[in-house]
Amino acid sequence: MKKLIAGAILLGASSMAFAQPGCGVGAMIWKGQSGIVPHVLGATTNGMASQTVSMTFGIAGCNTNERVQSLAMLMDSRGAAIAADISRGSGEHLDAMASALEIDVKDRETFYSLLKTNFDTIFPDADTTSGEAVNAIVSLLEQHESLSKYVAA
Numbered sequence: 313m314k315k316l317i318a319g320a321i322l323l324g325a326s327s328m329a330f331a332q333p334g335c336g337v338g339a340m341i342w343k344g345q346s347g348i349v350p351h352v353l354g355a356t357t358n359g360m361a362s363q364t365v366s367m368t369f370g371i372a373g374c375n376t377n378e379r380v381q382s383l384a385m386l387m388d389s390r391g392a393a394i395a396a397d398i399s400r401g402s403g404e405h406l407d408a409m410a411s412a413l414e415i416d417v418k419d420r421e422t423f424y425s426l427l428k429t430n431f432d433t434i435f436p437d438a439d440t441t442s443g444e445a446v447n448a449i450v451s452l453l454e455q456h457e458s459l460s461k462y463v464a465a
Contacts, residue, residue, distance in 0.1 A: 387445055393405040413463070
């Protein structure tokens, strides 16, 4: 059992370092437990159990608004292209994200700049899943004074 836990930690630690289990199957299984081990195992479980599906359909403790659900579906279908646009701070896929989140035209440059500046937080490594990227984007938006209204549940 110790080897299984150690393996899960090593496997998931690098890609899950910035991810918050938040919701999904992993968050439900490890709910109420604190520390790095439950955090990593929760995030790893979410990765294996497709947290994006939970977010998209609002199941397994994921109470998201329709805009975030649209973002999750878009990220699932265009993840690599979206990542490329975020790294540049512009592009049609980034415009599609802004549209999915219903971001006003006046707030779009702030949105694009926030994502570009935080690219390494959104995509900490090449193995980042679409669910992890969506979680990171939502977290960044929730913390931003003028953009938080777009992800409010």
